Amino acid sequence: MSDAQMYLVEVEKKLVQAVSDYTNEERLAESMHYSIAAGGKRIRPLLLLSTVLLFQETIPSAAVDTAAALEMIHTYSLIHDDLPAMDDDDLRRGKPTNHKVFGEDMAILAGDALLTLAFQVVAMADLDATSLVELIRLLAETAGPKGMVAGQVADMRAEKRQVDQIELQAIHERKTGELIRFALLAGGIIGKAPKEDYVALDRLARKIGLAFQIRDDVLDVISTTAELGKTAHRDEVLEKSTYPKLLGLNEAKAALAQELQDATAILTLLAQKGYTITPLQRIIEQLALKEEA
Amino acid sequence: MSDAQMYLVEVEKKLVQAVSDYTNEERLAESMHYSIAAGGKRIRPLLLLSTVLLFQETIPSAAVDTAAALEMIHTYSLIHDDLPAMDDDDLRRGKPTNHKVFGEDMAILAGDALLTLAFQVVAMADLDATSLVELIRLLAETAGPKGMVAGQVADMRAEKRQVDQIELQAIHERKTGELIRFALLAGGIIGKAPKEDYVALDRLARKIGLAFQIRDDVLDVISTTAELGKTAHRDEVLEKSTYPKLLGLNEAKAALAQELQDATAILTLLAQKGYTITPLQRIIEQLALKEEA
Numbered sequence: 001m002s003d004a005q006m007y008l009v010e011v012e013k014k015l016v017q018a019v020s021d022y023t024n025e026e027r028l029a030e031s032m033h034y035s036i037a038a039g040g041k042r043i044r045p046l047l048l049l050s051t052v053l054l055f056q057e058t059i060p061s062a063a064v065d066t067a068a069a070l071e072m073i074h075t076y077s078l079i080h081d082d083l084p085a086m087d088d089d090d091l092r093r094g095k096p097t098n099h100k101v102f103g104e105d106m107a108i109l110a111g112d113a114l115l116t117l118a119f120q121v122v123a124m125a126d127l128d129a130t131s132l133v134e135l136i137r138l139l140a141e142t143a144g145p146k147g148m149v150a151g152q153v154a155d156m157r158a159e160k161r162q163v164d165q166i167e168l169q170a171i172h173e174r175k176t177g178e179l180i181r182f183a184l185l186a187g188g189i190i191g192k193a194p195k196e197d198y199v200a201l202d203r204l205a206r207k208i209g210l211a212f213q214i215r216d217d218v219l220d221v222i223s224t225t226a227e228l229g230k231t232a233h234r235d236e237v238l239e240k241s242t243y244p245k246l247l248g249l250n251e252a253k254a255a256l257a258q259e260l261q262d263a264t265a266i267l268t269l270l271a272q273k274g275y276t277i278t279p280l281q282r283i284i285e286q287l288a289l290k291e292e293a
Numbered sequence: 294m295s296d297a298q299m300y301l302v303e304v305e306k307k308l309v310q311a312v313s314d315y316t317n318e319e320r321l322a323e324s325m326h327y328s329i330a331a332g333g334k335r336i337r338p339l340l341l342l343s344t345v346l347l348f349q350e351t352i353p354s355a356a357v358d359t360a361a362a363l364e365m366i367h368t369y370s371l372i373h374d375d376l377p378a379m380d381d382d383d384l385r386r387g388k389p390t391n392h393k394v395f396g397e398d399m400a401i402l403a404g405d406a407l408l409t410l411a412f413q414v415v416a417m418a419d420l421d422a423t424s425l426v427e428l429i430r431l432l433a434e435t436a437g438p439k440g441m442v443a444g445q446v447a448d449m450r451a452e453k454r455q456v457d458q459i460e461l462q463a464i465h466e467r468k469t470g471e472l473i474r475f476a477l478l479a480g481g482i483i484g485k486a487p488k489e490d491y492v493a494l495d496r497l498a499r500k501i502g503l504a505f506q507i508r509d510d511v512l513d514v515i516s517t518t519a520e521l522g523k524t525a526h527r528d529e530v531l532e533k534s535t536y537p538k539l540l541g542l543n544e545a546k547a548a549l550a551q552e553l554q555d556a557t558a559i560l561t562l563l564a565q566k567g568y569t570i571t572p573l574q575r576i577i578e579q580l581a582l583k584e585e586a
Contacts, residue, residue: 023438024467025446032438080405083378085397104378108401109445112373112408113438119412120433129422136429140413145316145325145406152402153318174317 004049004279007059007067011045014068018121023113031102031110032117035075038093043283044070044183047208050279051187051201054270062127063190066135069118070186073143074179076114079107081152091231115143131189138185142178151175155240163241169210176216177209184208197270204266204280211259211287217242218252218289253289260284297342297572300352300360304338307361311414316406324395324403325410328368331386336576337363337476340501343572344480344494347563355420356483359428362411363476366436369407372400374445384524408436424482431478435471444468448533456534462503464534469509470502477501490563497559497573504552504580510535511545511582546582553577 015036023029045067052063082089082097083104090100099107122135141147151174158171184205188198219227220235221244235242243252263284271277308329316322338360345356375382375390376397383393392400415428434440444467451464477498481491512520513528514537528535536545556577564570 019438022434023443025438025443025450027450028438028443028446076405080401083401085376085378085401105449106446108373108376108378109442109449111405112369113442115405115408116433116437116442120430120437123426123430123433129426133416133422133425133429136426137413137416140409140416141315144409144413145312145318145321149402149406149409150316150318150321153321153399156398156402157318157320 003059004046004053007049007064008042008045010059010061010064011042011049011067011071014064014121015071018068018072018117022117022120027102027106028110028113031098031106032114034101035079035092035098035110035114036072038095040071040075040093042071043212044074044179046283047180047183047280048187048190050283051184052191053279054187054275054277055191055193057276060126060190062125062131063187065121065125066186066190067183069121069139070179070183072114072118072121073139073148076111076118077143077148077152079111079114083107086152086156087234089231089234127190134189135186138182138189142182147174147178151178158241160239161241163246165246168241168243168246172210172213173206176213177206180209180212181205197273200266200270204263204270207259207263207266208284208287211256211263211284214243214252214256214259215287215289217244218249218256221249256287256289260288296352297339297346300342300357301335301338303352303357304335304342304360304364307357307414308364311361311365311410315410315413320395320399321403321406324391324399325407327394328372328385328391328403328407329365331388333364333368333386335364336505337367337472339576340473340476340573341480341483343576344477345484346572347480347568347570348484348486350569353419353483355418355424356480358414358418359479359483360476362414362432363472363479365407365411365414366432366441367472369404369411370436370441370445372404372407376400379445379449380527382524382527420483427482428479431475431482435475440467440471444471451534453532454534456539458539461534461536461539465503465506466499469506470499473502473505474498490566493559493563497556497563500552500556500559501577501580504549504556504577507536507545507549507552508580508582510537511542511549514542549580549582553581 019029019032019036048067048070049059049063052059078092079098081087082092083099089097091097098110119136122139123132125132151171154171155175181202184201188201220233243255247255267277267281312322312325312329316325341360341363342352342356345352371385372391374380375385376392382390384390391403412429415432416425418425444464447464448468477494481494513526536548540548560570560574
């Protein structure tokens with residue numbers, strides 16, 4: 001178990017504790033806890049913590065708190081994305097979606113609550129005020145109407161029509177990529193990375209983000225619902241543009257491998273500067289597709 | 294026109310500019326602009342600006358920005374509150390509600406975007422980092438799952454059953470009161486109020502918040518849809534517990550007058566400390582019911 005994964009336990013604790021401490025309506029807390037506990041892979045927190053470990057040997061509590069906030073934002077986006085008015089999905093991480101259990105009204109409010117709470121958790125983190133303001137600005141920018149929310153809108157617009165690779169990439173860079181960019185840049189801010197390293201972090205984040213999305217698209221095609229923990233072949237039902245649809249399955253797999261190779265090359269350069277890349281390297285390795293039996 | 298009202302023009306500009314500058318999806322921006330421009334009374338920004346004027350002669354840009362952020366949060370809450378899964382209302386401020394024009398999916402995302410953008414606008418305001426962090430923490434706390442969102446949940450829970458006055462007050466203190474509390478406390482933070490004045494600001498906010506809600510309930514009973522700019526007698530249709538229903542119409546009017554009298558008493562004490570209370574006083578006067586013809 002890498003150091004970053006060890007600290008994920010702290011992130012889980014923070015997620016549960018923040019919802020319990022800063023919520024005063026029982027049913028709302030249940031709804032928030034339900035989606036928080038629904039067993040995500042915590043890839044975004046892991047990326048944030050692993051980026052801090054590039055620059056520092058230990059993880060400060062502010063990194064744990066910010067990682068938890070990031071996962072709250074991701075969780076809220078899934079709750080809202082699954083709503084009947086949006087993707088209308090009944091299954092998420094192998095369990096009924098939030099609105100299926102708590103009703104649409106509560107799911108909307110639980111999403112709103114997690115989004116708001118994320119900013120509270122960062123604002124209360126133990127870090128100098130200047131860095132906190134920078135983190136909050138960056139979180140809002142990457143999650144908001146130029147970032148993730150814009151990506152959702154673009155994704156919606158792209159349904160039921162053919163888009164080209166450039167447009168598809170512009171959708172994913174915002175829908176998935178921006179929060180991953182937050183993970184790495186926030187890791188830099190909290191890890192007190194030298195200014196000149198942010199360009200590398202930004203490039204690395206874009207490679208990982210794209211790899212992440214292509215992988216998701218490919219898995220939707222080649223997996224079963226049981227394997228995914230969410231409804232498989234959903235993209236086809238929603239007539240979504242995906243990498244396998246646009247490039248063919250084999251080309252999509254090759255594109256994924258290329259992004260991971262580029263990411264590894266950036267990591268190698270960071271290693272040459274004396275930074276500890278092992279935790280990030282491990283995540284990138286796990287993004288590769290397992291060889292099919 | 295009071296100074297505070299004059300600065301509302303700046304708040305309007307900031308609202309339009311922030312949505313334009315920090316959104317990169319046209320239809321999303323239209324949806325956000327639509328609800329922002331739908332002609333609210335801007336009572337929350339006005340309260341914030343008027344509170345700054347207690348302590349300072351001029352309004353710094355950070356007050357304008359924070360007032361705009363506050364109105365974004367209020368606007369998002371109305372968009373989500375009007376959704377079919379929530380109050381299912383077709384009319385807001387005399388115009389079709391956001392989802393009626395842009396669809397439910399876009400209305401959900403426009404709300405999410407405004408909520409997120411609010412934090413970005415505060416984080417980018419021209420103020421010392423320590424005060425910004427304090428403002429952001431307070432905004433998240435008052436708007437989130439212990440504040441406004443909790444109030445929405447409690448309000449939902451209270452539909453179709455009788456609640457007593459204590460429970461009704463606990464709903465409104467969060468649903469409406471907490472953002473008003475933010476307005477006054479933020480005005481104190483930006484106006485650099487002495488520490489000992491926050492208790493008075495807090496008490497004043499609670500009086501104004503309660504007055505505001507009782508007034509809203511009373512107007513729902515005694516007004517027409519044309520006068521309100523939203524569907525009248527909606528509370529009765531939704532079987533909501535309201536002050537007129539609980540206390541009778543005349544007692545509710547008397548309760549409103551009492552809250553306003555208490556608020557005026559607090560203001561008088563603040564005036565004795567040499568603070569400029571005229572702008573806040575004017576708002577409180579406007580919360581009184583006009584004599585019926």
